[in-house]
Amino acid sequence: MSTTAPxxxxxARTGLAGLLVVPATLFVAIGLLGPIAILFRxxxxxxxxxxxxxxGLTIENYVKFFTDSYYLTVLARTVxxxxxxxxxxxxxxxxxxxxxxxxxxxxxxxxIIAVVLPLFVGNxxxxxxxxxxxxxxxxxxxxxxxxxxxxxxLEIMYTENAVLIGIIAVNLPFMVLTLQSVIEGIPRNVxxxxxxxxxxxxxxxxRVLWPLALPGILAGTIxxxxxxxxxxxxxxxxxxxxxxxxxxxxxxxxxxxxNWPFGGAISFILMTATILLTVAAHLIVQRRYR
Amino acid sequence: MSAATRPSLGRIALNAAAGLSLxxxxxxxxxxxxxAFFRQEIPSFPPEGYSLKWFTAAANNQPFIxxxxxxxxxxxxxxxxxLLVGVPASLALVRHRIVLGPLFNTLLLMPLVMxxxxxxxxxxxxxxxxxxxxxxxxxxxxxxxxxxxxxxxIPWVVRLVTASLVGFDRTIEEAAQNLGAGPFTTFRRVTLxxxxxxxxxxxxxxxxxxxxxxxMSLFLVGPGRTTLxxxxxxxxxxxxxxxxxxxxxxxxxxxxxxxxxxxxYVKLSRVV
Numbered sequence: 001m002s003t004t005a006p007x008x009x010x011x012a013r014t015g016l017a018g019l020l021v022v023p024a025t026l027f028v029a030i031g032l033l034g035p036i037a038i039l040f041r042x043x044x045x046x047x048x049x050x051x052x053x054x055x056g057l058t059i060e061n062y063v064k065f066f067t068d069s070y071y072l073t074v075l076a077r078t079v080x081x082x083x084x085x086x087x088x089x090x091x092x093x094x095x096x097x098x099x100x101x102x103x104x105x106x107x108x109x110x111x112i113i114a115v116v117l118p119l120f121v122g123n124x125x126x127x128x129x130x131x132x133x134x135x136x137x138x139x140x141x142x143x144x145x146x147x148x149x150x151x152x153x154l155e156i157m158y159t160e161n162a163v164l165i166g167i168i169a170v171n172l173p174f175m176v177l178t179l180q181s182v183i184e185g186i187p188r189n190v191x192x193x194x195x196x197x198x199x200x201x202x203x204x205x206x207r208v209l210w211p212l213a214l215p216g217i218l219a220g221t222i223x224x225x226x227x228x229x230x231x232x233x234x235x236x237x238x239x240x241x242x243x244x245x246x247x248x249x250x251x252x253x254x255x256x257x258x259n260w261p262f263g264g265a266i267s268f269i270l271m272t273a274t275i276l277l278t279v280a281a282h283l284i285v286q287r288r289y290r
Numbered sequence: 291m292s293a294a295t296r297p298s299l300g301r302i303a304l305n306a307a308a309g310l311s312l313x314x315x316x317x318x319x320x321x322x323x324x325x326a327f328f329r330q331e332i333p334s335f336p337p338e339g340y341s342l343k344w345f346t347a348a349a350n351n352q353p354f355i356x357x358x359x360x361x362x363x364x365x366x367x368x369x370x371x372x373l374l375v376g377v378p379a380s381l382a383l384v385r386h387r388i389v390l391g392p393l394f395n396t397l398l399l400m401p402l403v404m405x406x407x408x409x410x411x412x413x414x415x416x417x418x419x420x421x422x423x424x425x426x427x428x429x430x431x432x433x434x435x436x437x438x439x440x441x442x443x444i445p446w447v448v449r450l451v452t453a454s455l456v457g458f459d460r461t462i463e464e465a466a467q468n469l470g471a472g473p474f475t476t477f478r479r480v481t482l483x484x485x486x487x488x489x490x491x492x493x494x495x496x497x498x499x500x501x502x503x504x505x506m507s508l509f510l511v512g513p514g515r516t517t518l519x520x521x522x523x524x525x526x527x528x529x530x531x532x533x534x535x536x537x538x539x540x541x542x543x544x545x546x547x548x549x550x551x552x553x554x555y556v557k558l559s560r561v562v
């Protein structure tokens with residue numbers, strides 16, 4: 001899942017051709033950058049209960065967020081969940097991505113479809129699957145109790161663990177597909193060269209595969225981190241109303257509280273936190289592995 | 291790792307780890323499928339028996355039907371619009387040296403990495419302002435929803451069509467023009483057939499992205515007008531039972547069939 005610009009073909013005629021790119025670019029610029037600018041402007045407005053939104057130029061919405069321990073706890077919880085999910089996705093995704101990239105199987109396309117299909121089915125449907133498994137009489141508790149391993153059903157629904165399990169399953173395909181495309185670009189014979197020079201599998205992985213796959217690892221972790229930070233359906237359905245994360249918090253401010261300025265501010269804080277942490281991770285990785 | 295020369299124990303461990311990850315990805319879909327065939331309504335294991343009656347229940351559930359129809363309309367419209375503006379832009383970006391080309395490319399791919407929640411809130415306030423400025427009923431309208439979905443379809447079109455153009459041999463077009471074909475004929479008879487797989491894949495991915503979109507759409511749907519994913523979410527917030535599982539399974543099967551059919555035209559392993 002690379003997002004690099006393709007190299008233009010040399011010698012192509014320019015001129016009117018440039019106009020072809022205008023409609024799409026204009027659409028995205030107006031539909032994406034315009035709304036974000038207005039959202040930022042809204043976040044500087046005042047909210048007076050009963051009067052709805054009052055035009056203003058104040059940072060009180062941001063001050064409110066950063067001085068209230070409730071909101072800070074939600075932010076900290078969101079970051080923690082996102083970090084754990086991203087690490088687990090990387091650890092679980094790498095072997096599958098490697099096998100998919102190197103397999104000669106006739107069923108490779110079917111395996112790829114098996115990874116891509118859940119992506120397109122939607123988060124709510126996948127949460128439904130976990131709800132079936134985690135309930136007090138669900139598949140997991142029923143089989144554990146059937147085997148005599150536990151007497152009381154485990155409390156999994158509406159816990160952080162349920163949300164973690166759900167978000168990891170949602171994000172794992174993104175990680176696998178990103179890593180797979182990068183590993184496929186690494187020639188097989190560099191691995192074989194490492195082996196024939198006496199490296200074991202671990203040394204080969206650490207000294208050859210990991211550094212060469214690093215751009216894909218970075219792209220995959222960034223993508224899964226962004227998605228986990230902004231998860232909505234999974235925390236709502238598996239975490240329940242008491243388990244708040246940033247995504248549901250933003251929606252609640254808009255849909256239930258009608259507090260657009262504060263909702264806009266939280267949305268902006270969420271976006272900024274995501275971007276800052278992503279950039280920080282990028283810099284740390286670059287410094288360590290240059 | 292060449293299996294012939296390395297100890298096979300590592301190979302087995304690797305395959306087992308990969309298999310576990312794949313199972314983990316598929317597990318929620320397996321549970322939903324299983325639940326859809328339960329005889330009793332409560333999702334308790336082991337099931338008391340199996341039944342097909344929930345598919346009738348799902349097909350008679352008005353919110354699901356309305357949601358499905360709206361998702362279908364919005365998905366088709368957004369995909370067509372996305373292709374209409376996205377394919378020419380991709381052609382221009384790959385084939386011509388455009389001033390600020392990489393910048394345009396980055397901008398066009400941005401909606402893909404933009405969090406759905408942020409995108410939803412931003413477009414919501416944008417629609418409010420548009421409605422105030424123009425007096426047109428934009429908020430909660432189908433047109434507004436289609437426009438927003440077009441925004442998330444465009445990056446898939448640009449990505450997949452540019453990918454299919456990169457390996458394209460330009461000399462074939464020059465040959466066509468040497469033989470007397472005009473620019474339009476060249477495009478229609480030479481360029482278009484060779485990028486058709488990319489366009490088919492872009493259409494499919496754009497459509498399913500739109501069809502499954504939840505976070506952004508949450509902010510943009512109007513009263514009594516919800517898409518299928520939102521209808522499923524709202525149902526699940528209330529309860530989980532075989533009816534919603536059956537509705538989900540129908541959706542899973544439709545998407546799986548669409549993907550397997552598309553895979554015949556363009557190898558999915560090359561485009562995702």
